[in-house]
Amino acid sequence: MPHLLRAMALLGVLLVAQGVSAQKLRIAGDAWAPYSDVSLLNGGLSTDLVRTALSRAGYTTEYEQVPWARAIHGLSEGRYDVLINAWYSEERTRIGQFSGEYLLNKLRFLKRKSTDIEYRNLAQLHPYSIAVVRSYAYAPAFDNDVDLKKVPVASFSTAVRMLAAGRVDLAVEDEYAARFALSREPDEVRDNIVFVPKSLSENGLHILVSLKNPDHDKIVADFDNAIAAMKADGSYDKLFKLHDL
Template sequence: MPRLHRALVLIGLLLLSHNACAQKLRLVADGWPPFTDSTLVNGGLATDIVSTALARAGYATEFEQVPWARAILGIGEGRYDVLISAWHSEERTRIGQFSAEYLLNRIRFIKRKDASVEFDNLQQLRAYPVAVVRGYAYSREFDEDPQIEKVPVRDFAMAARMLTAERVKLAVEDEYVARYYLARESPKVRNAVEFLPKPLSENSLHILVSLKNPEHEQIVAGFDREIAAMKADGSYARILEMHGM
């Protein structure tokens, strides 16, 4: 009997091990510091939150960083299981299932501290050249307004320097992203600019789980459950704090 018991235990452990391997989820994102970046601690803020929540829900994960277009294509084809950072869109519901919101992106304008610039409506922006990161979307109304002079730049770091040099009147960026880049700029740049109070838009951040994964509903349910639990037990706040947020 003891030998039989040991054999049954061994079989059970082997089955559990096999099941755990089968449940390993392939996470994907593009480089978007401080949210997702393989050079940052635990892959960045969003990667850390998502992998922690999924681990608590019983899923092992591995993270790959690829260009955005490849990430979306991979979710649609089932080569990846979870897109870490996605804004909701109807088009994307055809390739994946969205979780509930787990972070909020606030898109804000940044100006020079000594500039008399205000933002209450889009019409006011038509008087100012605005630095925008090439290829990014901010809000449909802003993006599609032909009367707003948008100056395309490589990244927000360039936008901040142009703002300091008075080559543009405004820059626009997600607040977390802007704070991340400004913290790495010289005091001359960092101390010369400030956020305008009113955000351009607020976009909820979700994971997008590939519909090709047969357990996409369970994955989303487990993720949402653990995000709520992390907020309740303080571990969510500790991750934000660890990443300087």
């Protein structure tokens, strides 16, 4: 009996130590279906991938869905440890450390069916107004082109409604996210919008870990290793199927 009690006590100590050592990360993202949205299964594909990878790496997570600008600001101040959906930009390296690419997004322009706008290069688009979501980074050439007439908006839903109403000439968004959003818009919006042939860019999707977290290097390394392991054992692909992507 004494041996059993000692074994149980040791197990209790180990469990307590494990609980203490598991770092709880405050993670954030905006509503960007089908990748992140609290109304979707497990919060959407990106949310599911990130939380699963971090869990496998030994972290616990607490997720908060907030507007994109608030998520970026919160990460810069250290209120959030991890931003789950981030495209690379040099400016963001001042507030966080990027993981490796864990998803790939294809950026497409959208226009009204009644227009004949074509896209072969950015110079062709200088005459047109383009709705862009505030604080989003799209592609370096696009972001840095000061001759483009960019109209900042709060969300892609706002952008596409302005586009349908003729208040802007173009909008830009990840293809899957745009298709998902359009499927939930009124007929007069959805049926009036088409994709412009040719992608603006293909962007790797990363997590961005706040530099305010002293363990940012380790969190990024642990996440990258967990994603690699998930790809190797098939669980990565299973999550895509679970989310019908």
